[in-house]
Amino acid sequence: MKYLSLALLILLGQTVLYAQDKVSRESLLSDEESACFTVFSSRASVASFLCNACFDDISNRVQDSDKLRLLSELNAKSCGVNEPFKEKKKSGWAIYLDQDLLALDSLTDLNSDRNYTMGLGFSQSGSDYSEGLLATTRNWLDERIEQRLFSSRQIMEVIHSREFGVTAFTPDKLEFAEPIQGDRPYASLIYFSNSKLRAYSNDTALKTKFVIGLLGLDIAKAVQRYLHNQVGVSDQDPLGWDNQISEGGEPTALYSIEKMVLWKKKKTNTGINWDISYAVGGNLGYYTDLSAGFDIRLGKIGTPYYTHSANPLSDYNHMKCQFCGGDDNYFFASYRARLVGYNVLLQGQFRNSVVTFSGSEIERLLHEAALGWAYHFKSNWKLTYSLNYKSEEYKGVESRAHWFGGLYLSKNL
Numbered sequence: 119m120k121y122l123s124l125a126l127l128i129l130l131g132q133t134v135l136y137a138q139d140k141v142s143r144e145s146l147l148s149d150e151e152s153a154c155f156t157v158f159s160s161r162a163s164v165a166s167f168l169c170n171a172c173f174d175d176i177s178n179r180v181q182d183s184d185k186l187r188l189l190s191e192l193n194a195k196s197c198g199v200n201e202p203f204k205e206k207k208k209s210g211w212a213i214y215l216d217q218d219l220l221a222l223d224s225l226t227d228l229n230s231d232r233n234y235t236m237g238l239g240f241s242q243s244g245s246d247y248s249e250g251l252l253a254t255t256r257n258w259l260d261e262r263i264e265q266r267l268f269s270s271r272q273i274m275e276v277i278h279s280r281e282f283g284v285t286a287f288t289p290d291k292l293e294f295a296e297p298i299q300g301d302r303p304y305a306s307l308i309y310f311s312n313s314k315l316r317a318y319s320n321d322t323a324l325k326t327k328f329v330i331g332l333l334g335l336d337i338a339k340a341v342q343r344y345l346h347n348q349v350g351v352s353d354q355d356p357l358g359w360d361n362q363i364s365e366g367g368e369p370t371a372l373y374s375i376e377k378m379v380l381w382k383k384k385k386t387n388t389g390i391n392w393d394i395s396y397a398v399g400g401n402l403g404y405y406t407d408l409s410a411g412f413d414i415r416l417g418k419i420g421t422p423y424y425t426h427s428a429n430p431l432s433d434y435n436h437m438k439c440q441f442c443g444g445d446d447n448y449f450f451a452s453y454r455a456r457l458v459g460y461n462v463l464l465q466g467q468f469r470n471s472v473v474t475f476s477g478s479e480i481e482r483l484l485h486e487a488a489l490g491w492a493y494h495f496k497s498n499w500k501l502t503y504s505l506n507y508k509s510e511e512y513k514g515v516e517s518r519a520h521w522f523g524g525l526y527l528s529k530n531l
Contacts, residue, residue, distance in 0.1 A: 143184040146175060149385055151422070153274075153319075154188075157195055169195065170272055171319040205276055208244040212528035216285075216506070235342065237524075239283030244531075248278040252312035256328035259373050260314065264324065272319040281311045286338035287463055288356060290516060292346075295357040301516040303473035304362035305463040306338035307331050307370070307404070315424060321380035323424035329372040329403070333467060334364035361472050363462065368469045370462060372403030380423045381412075392416045395423040397454075404467070406459035411486075417448030420494070426450065445494035456484040464512060475512050485509040490524075502526040 146154050153171035169192065176188045216237035247253065289301035309331030317323045339359035346355055364370075376399030383393035396412045413426060458480060466474040490504035504524040510517040 140181040141179050142181060143188055145385075146180055146188070151383075151385070151419075154192075157192070168274070168319075171274065174320060205245040205248075205278065206531070207246045208242065208531050209277070210244070210528060210530045211240070211242045212526060213241075214239050214283075214524060214526040216522055216524045235288045236286045236338065237283065239281055241279050241281035243277055243279040245278060247280040247312065248314070250312065252280070252310065252328050252330065253278070253314075256312050256314060256326060256373070259328065260326050263326070263375060264316075273316050274319050275317040277315040277317075279313045279315075281313070282309070283311075284308045284337060284341075286342060288342070289358065290518070292354040292356040292358070295360070297361045297472045298358065299473060300514050301473075302512065303464065303471065303475075304339075304356075304359050305333070306335060306362060307333055307463065308335055308337060317422065317424050323378045325374075325376050325378070325424070327372075327374040329374070331370050331372075331404070333368045333370050333404075333462070334362055334469070335367050363464075363466055363471045363474070364469045365471065366469070368467055370404045370467060372401055372405060374401045375399055376409075378424050383423075389418055390416070391419045391448075393419060393423055404462035406461075407456050408459075409454045409456045411452065411454035413450065413452045415448045415450045418446060419448050420445045426492075445497065446492045446500060447494065448492055450488070450490050450492065452486075452488040454486040456486060458482050458484060458511075461511070479514065480512050481510055481517075484511060498530040500526075500528045500530075502528075 141149075146152055147158050149155055152175050153168045154175050157168050157172045172192055173189070176185060176192065180188060214237070217235075285307050287302060287305040289298050289304065291298055291301065309329050311327050311329040313325060313327040315323060315325045336359070339356070339362075342356050342359075376397050378395055378397045381394045381396055383391070385391045392415060394412060394414050396410075398408075398410045400408045413423070415423070415426065460477075461480060464475045464480055465477070485507075486509070487507045488504045490502060492500065492502040494500050502525070504526070506522050506524060508520045510519055
């Protein structure tokens with residue numbers, strides 16, 4: 119954890135040096151990430167939300183000597199249609215793999231294959247995924263939230279996505295077939311989800327997700343035993359999967375919401391740019407919790423802050439968007455503090471499970487962090503590596519923090 123803390127402090131220190139800088143008219147109009155770039159480069163009528171976003175940029179970012187001129191030029195523009203950017207039917211796809219094997223040997227026990235042992239997912243984005251049972255349920259839940267928090271905000275962009283994935287968790291001692299009380303129980307989840315992201319004109323965004331899944335199936339068991347026994351990932355055969363949470367299968371669900379806010383950003387003449395955003399959110403379902411944290415990006419940044427996800431256990435789809443201003447080649451650091459209410463994958467659900475933790479035995483405050491690198495290649499392809507840390511989730515002598523690596527590949531269409 120000390121390596122993460124040091125890196126976060128360095129990144130944060132570099133960004134604060136520029137936090138109060140103002141830009142010139144020329145700098146703003148050449149910034150492809152700025153709404154003003156789109157407004158002033160368009161010869162046709164411009165959506166009113168773009169003009170509003172440009173007005174905010176001029177008011178907050180431009181040096182005083184250029185403000186009056188820019189506001190006058192903005193006033194002369196034709197601002198008409200009051201609609202968000204139209205989403206493509208199919209805008210992108212992504213696959214992700216989380217594995218202990220992808221963590222760095224100097225920071226973790228490589229090849230341990232314990233705790234969060236595996237995550238695999240595939241997601242697609244576009245308006246084609248804005249309908250269906252999952253989307254309808256999410257929309258019904260969203261309406262109760264968005265009307266209260268964002269009813270007066272102008273939407274700049276809407277992005278929909280769907281995902282299929284599997285996650286698996288195991289205890290430390292894999293060679294025992296009998297239940298191991300006091301250590302993390304075996305657990306697995308196969309899930310389908312539907313997400314909706316809204317980007318607003320005031321540098322805020324809202325992402326919601328509805329998930330349905332099945333606990334306690336044998337898919338994770340088969341995959342892990344194959345990797346250990348046939349591929350040679352480990353010399354220990356994981357024998358305790360019959361003791362997993364909800365063994366035999368049980369349906370589950372989750373609703374997730376996160377508000378993201380772009381706090382500061384800086385574009386320099388050297389091409390080394392940065393931005394800082396913060397987020398607050400919550401989950402209700404098989405994970406029930408509240409979270410708060412921040413994300414820092416440093417390097418060549420061509421995508422908006424709201425397309426970057428800090429949560430490796432959810433979709434990591436860098437979706438095609440209106441304000442993607444170029445390719446990415448940046449380092450990132452993320453942190454979340456999480457206040458836990460209930461965790462089905464530790465405490466069990468309705469079906470009886472032979473190994474569970476009581477409410478008094480789980481840690482209520484968790485710390486999650488990540489360091490990584492995102493790189494565009496061949497224009498529409500993007501590769502991301504993330505080294506992830508999670509603090510102890512339960513109490514006792516078997517409790518332990520966990521490191522794992524993530525590898526993510528995405529393509530914009």
